[in-house]
Amino acid sequence: MNNEKLRDCVIVGGGPAGFAAALYAARDRYDVLVLEKNGLSGGQILLTEKVENYPGYEQVGGPELMQTMQKQVENFGAEVAAGKAVTSLRAEDDVLVVEINDGDEIVRARAVILAPGSDYRTLGVPGEDDMRQATRVSYCATCDGAFYRDMHVLAVGGGNTAVEDSTYLATRFVKNLTLVHRRREFRAQKVLVEELYNAADEHDIDIKLPYVLERIVPADGGEQIDHVVLRNVETDQTEDLKVDGVFIFVGMVPNTGWLRGAVDMDDNGYIAADPITMKTSMPGVFVVGDCRQAAALQLATATSDGVIAAMQLKHYFRDPSTWQSETTAEGTGW
Numbered sequence: 001m002n003n004e005k006l007r008d009c010v011i012v013g014g015g016p017a018g019f020a021a022a023l024y025a026a027r028d029r030y031d032v033l034v035l036e037k038n039g040l041s042g043g044q045i046l047l048t049e050k051v052e053n054y055p056g057y058e059q060v061g062g063p064e065l066m067q068t069m070q071k072q073v074e075n076f077g078a079e080v081a082a083g084k085a086v087t088s089l090r091a092e093d094d095v096l097v098v099e100i101n102d103g104d105e106i107v108r109a110r111a112v113i114l115a116p117g118s119d120y121r122t123l124g125v126p127g128e129d130d131m132r133q134a135t136r137v138s139y140c141a142t143c144d145g146a147f148y149r150d151m152h153v154l155a156v157g158g159g160n161t162a163v164e165d166s167t168y169l170a171t172r173f174v175k176n177l178t179l180v181h182r183r184r185e186f187r188a189q190k191v192l193v194e195e196l197y198n199a200a201d202e203h204d205i206d207i208k209l210p211y212v213l214e215r216i217v218p219a220d221g222g223e224q225i226d227h228v229v230l231r232n233v234e235t236d237q238t239e240d241l242k243v244d245g246v247f248i249f250v251g252m253v254p255n256t257g258w259l260r261g262a263v264d265m266d267d268n269g270y271i272a273a274d275p276i277t278m279k280t281s282m283p284g285v286f287v288v289g290d291c292r293q294a295a296a297l298q299l300a301t302a303t304s305d306g307v308i309a310a311m312q313l314k315h316y317f318r319d320p321s322t323w324q325s326e327t328t329a330e331g332t333g334w
């Protein structure tokens with residue numbers, strides 16, 4: 001990696017959003033560097049062997065999809081550097097300064113596309129990690145609901161996603177759904193809770209309050225779940241429940257702590273962006289993918305964000321002074 005060059009565009013994060021941005025930017029003949037903190041690029045989708053909702057693929061493994069994406073961006077000349085965690089970003093005159101590994105290295109760019117994604121919040125209960133690797137624990141109903149047709153699943157959580165996605169799973173895919181939440185009341189919006197209880201009139205939904213998931217016990221061989229152990233937090237009594245899968249809906253954590261103070265973000269750490277152009281509050285800096293406010297948290301939307309940001313580069317380079325002007329679909333120049 002040549003740290004002396006002023007890059008046209010540095011992309012932070014080698015996941016689907018970052019690679020889609022790199023593909024378009026490199027194909028437009030910009031000098032593009034993708035920085036990925038892990039030893040292996042590819043992002044969260046590396047964790048799954050089965051993707052069925054990425055257009056153009058009837059079914060594809062996450063690692064295979066991301067290998068193809070990386071090859072495609074490298075073929076167009078983008079450089080992908082793994083093991084490079086970006087730890088700060090600042091503007092000096094007209095140049096953006098990107099610090100890697102707490103200042104071990106510095107690269108400079110005319111524009112930066114932020115694509116560091118988000119991580120699912122985990123419960124940290126025994127068995128969760130092993131069963132996640134065996135793809136029996138999921139954090140995304142849209143991604144994995146279809147794999148649990150006519151089965152019994154446990155859902156965990158009490159916020160909007162937990163309640164809405166439990167209704168979604170119970171009404172479209174699974175045979176039985178048990179939802180546990182640690183409090184007596186859900187945090188989710190009232191309307192979503194009503195929808196869940198209405199769905200429970202017609203579908204096999206068991207709502208257990210106030211319960212927590214204590215443990216996930218694998219079956220012999222470690223490929224399937226044998227049962228889960230639930231605990232009533234008021235009586236402390238535990239019970240076993242046979243399930244085929246577990247959906248954990250306890251939130252996400254965007255990988256944006258290092259950007260606090262540099263770009264505008266909401267209280268949860270999602271970066272604010274103009275939804276038409278992906279521009280952030282910092283001139284020359286775009287945000288794409290799962291760490292963007294109001295992101296749909298899907299592969300197709302992450303790649304779409306990346307494409308949009310990369311297509312904005314030429315407008316920004318042509319006239320950087322337009323950054324703060326209000327954007328309209330017409331103003332994008334498409």
Ligand SMILES: Cc1cc2nc3c(=O)[nH]c(=O)nc-3n(C[C@H](O)[C@H](O)[C@H](O)COP(=O)(O)OP(=O)(O)OC[C@H]3O[C@@H](n4cnc5c(N)ncnc54)[C@H](O)[C@@H]3O)c2cc1C
Binds near residue numbers: 014016255258300
């Ligand atoms: C198990 C699982 C199954 C899924 N299944 C589906 C599915 O079937 N269909 C679907 O559409 N979506 C699915 N998703 C969701 C999908 O993976 C995400 O929406 C998508 O990966 C988001 O892309 P991204 O590029 O925004 O973020 P990510 O994929 O999270 O990539 C971000 C990258 O940035 C890197 N990074 C973070 N911080 C830094 C930093 N400071 N410096 C440098 N690099 C950094 C990370 O290491 C990571 O590689 C699934 C997710 C999981 C976990």
